[in-house]
Amino acid sequence: MYTLLLSPHPDDVVYSAFFYLKHDQKRVCVTLFNVSSFNKWRLQSKFLTTTLRTLEDKLVLSLLRCKSVHLYLEDSSVRVCRKPNPSLWVKESPSIIVAPAAIGSHIDHLVTRELAIKLFEEIKNCELVLYQDLPYAAKISDLKKEEDALSGVIGNIKERVLPLTKEEIKKKVKMAKLYFSQTDYTALIVEHAKRVGKEAGFEYAEKYYLTSFTR
Numbered sequence: 384m385y386t387l388l389l390s391p392h393p394d395d396v397v398y399s400a401f402f403y404l405k406h407d408q409k410r411v412c413v414t415l416f417n418v419s420s421f422n423k424w425r426l427q428s429k430f431l432t433t434t435l436r437t438l439e440d441k442l443v444l445s446l447l448r449c450k451s452v453h454l455y456l457e458d459s460s461v462r463v464c465r466k467p468n469p470s471l472w473v474k475e476s477p478s479i480i481v482a483p484a485a486i487g488s489h490i491d492h493l494v495t496r497e498l499a500i501k502l503f504e505e506i507k508n509c510e511l512v513l514y515q516d517l518p519y520a521a522k523i524s525d526l527k528k529e530e531d532a533l534s535g536v537i538g539n540i541k542e543r544v545l546p547l548t549k550e551e552i553k554k555k556v557k558m559a560k561l562y563f564s565q566t567d568y569t570a571l572i573v574e575h576a577k578r579v580g581k582e583a584g585f586e587y588a589e590k591y592y593l594t595s596f597t598r
């Protein structure tokens with residue numbers, strides 16, 4: 384029994400699915416597109432950016448005692464998209480797959496979502512949980528429209544709002560700040576967690592989408 388977390392880029396899972404990262408169950412986070420030239424200083428070096436971003440991700444995931452796997456695929460800042468082959472890194476069936484909902488339609492997030500759906504359809508007795516991609520979900524004014532588009536792909540969606548305590552949101556911010564090569568969106572994320580929490584009667588929360596797929 385373990386939870387498989389799919390992160391298109393280093394930082395996505397920490398930003399968007401912290402609830403599942405802090406879970407007690409055994410966790411494996413697979414970061415797909417960690418070859419990158421995207422950083423807040425606009426340095427052009429692919430080597431330096433990839434090294435930094437991968438190290439940031441490994442540090443954070445090890446602090447959270449989550450096993451990490453990096454696929455070294457090129458992200459949209461440098462690439463030629465290749466479709467990742469999950470049979471190379473999913474040796475054992477997970478009980479939960481946590482993946483991006485691709486709110487904001489970033490191409491790397493769309494590819495990761497498509498892969499997660501494919502995996503979910505192949506694996507029996509497994510739950511697929513899609514996370515709200517942050518910071519995109521916090522910046523979009525018409526989130527409803529994005530959710531409707533998501534329903535078009537996965538059928539009727541069921542929302543799951545999971546609480547984070549004050550201590551947990553503090554830890555999430557601390558971890559997110561360790562991705563120091565990237566723009567700091569933590570204020571926006573805390574504000575979003577407050578808004579999502581308020582709707583469900585929690586102080587802070589994260590929102591996830593469950594599929595209504597039947598096999």
Ligand SMILES: [Zn+2]
Binds near residue numbers: 392395491492
């Ligand atoms: Zn991303």
